[in-house]
Amino acid sequence: MADTNAAVATCASCARPESGPDEKLKRCAKCQTTQYCSRECQKADWKTHKKVCVSNAAAAAASSTTSSATSNNPSSSAANSSTPPKGLLAAVDKPFHRLEAQTWLHDRPEQDVYQLLIDTYRFRMEDHYNLEGEADRDSIYGGARDGRQGFRRFLSRAQSKRGLLPPWWSPEKAAECEAMGMRRSEWTSLASAIEKSDVIEHYGNPQMPMQLRMFGEQIYGRGPGGQDGTEMRKLMMMAEAGGAEMMFGRVRARRALPCKAILA
Numbered sequence: 322m323a324d325t326n327a328a329v330a331t332c333a334s335c336a337r338p339e340s341g342p343d344e345k346l347k348r349c350a351k352c353q354t355t356q357y358c359s360r361e362c363q364k365a366d367w368k369t370h371k372k373v374c375v376s377n378a379a380a381a382a383a384s385s386t387t388s389s390a391t392s393n394n395p396s397s398s399a400a401n402s403s404t405p406p407k408g409l410l411a412a413v414d415k416p417f418h419r420l421e422a423q424t425w426l427h428d429r430p431e432q433d434v435y436q437l438l439i440d441t442y443r444f445r446m447e448d449h450y451n452l453e454g455e456a457d458r459d460s461i462y463g464g465a466r467d468g469r470q471g472f473r474r475f476l477s478r479a480q481s482k483r484g485l486l487p488p489w490w491s492p493e494k495a496a497e498c499e500a501m502g503m504r505r506s507e508w509t510s511l512a513s514a515i516e517k518s519d520v521i522e523h524y525g526n527p528q529m530p531m532q533l534r535m536f537g538e539q540i541y542g543r544g545p546g547g548q549d550g551t552e553m554r555k556l557m558m559m560a561e562a563g564g565a566e567m568m569f570g571r572v573r574a575r576r577a578l579p580c581k582a583i584l585a
Contacts, residue, residue, distance in 0.1 A: 333370065334362035349374060350452055350517070350545070360454065407525030408508075409433045416528075417557040420535050427487050434487060435498040437536070439509045440520065442468065442475040444530065445537040447514060448545035467512035472502055479540050531557070 330339040330346050337358045339346045346356035349363070352374045357363040363370075405412050410430045419425040426434050446460045446468065456462035459470035476495050479486055502511035508523060515523075517530045535554055538544040 330356055332356060332358040332362050334358075334366040337362075350448070408523045409436070415558075415561045416532055417535075417554055417561055420532065420539070420554055421558060423482075423485055423539060425532070425536050426485070429487070431489075431494070431497075432501075435501045436509050437533070438476070438479065438498055439472070439502045439511065440515065441533045441537045441540070442472050443511070443513075443515050444517075444520060444533045445475075445541070445545070446471065447516060448534065452546040461512060461514060467503070467505075467510075469499065469503065469511055472499060472511055475540065482540060485539060528557070 331337060332346060333355045334357060339356075344358075346358055347363075349355045349357070349370065355366075355370055355374070357366065410433050413419060413425075413429060416425060419427070426437060429437070446457065446462055449460075450456050450462040457471050459465050459474070460468045465471070476498065480490070480495070501507075501509055504510060505512050520530045520533065521527050531550075531553070534545055535550045538550050544550045
């Protein structure tokens, strides 16, 4: 007999229940905690949801940071900073601090830099299509055979941001990076789409989609859907600095504040 007391997921805007596997609700891409039955409902609820979206996302991200550090080494989260992560050749310490300093790609092997640039572009195109309902004509979402032309424009944007790319970057390195993206049989293929779940699985890191989005924001000047990742980056820096408990306290305090204080 089915459990009639089991909680049924409902749309946060219209309260429509999830009716089955073919009509599953979709979660907010940023916080992954609030569910909607359609893009229209998500837009209708945004004025309300945006008051808690960042704090919800921060709490979830901090939880994954703490659990990951504990599972790898309960005595020290920094002990694994030299261990290469899944999908990359080398590890970097405190990636959100590096994002703040705009040195996220610095001091990495060339192959890692190429891969992260390609994935930042691919994930941005995915967000652009899914979160904003738009597609660049020279991307695979706009009907192009591959994203080569769009990726070239992306690299031009990145190169125009002084100091964002490593000091060794050159036109020759840009050509090598593009060539890597044209290898269709590999993960970095510019002819293939990626979703958030793909990014997490490939890198073995639930925070990597956030890092790609924040780096993309530095290149494009705006986050996916026009969102600003500054507050989230500051919160993640607190967690990296060992302030996970302080961050949780701040999140709880913000949830308790009146709406006017939260928006201030």
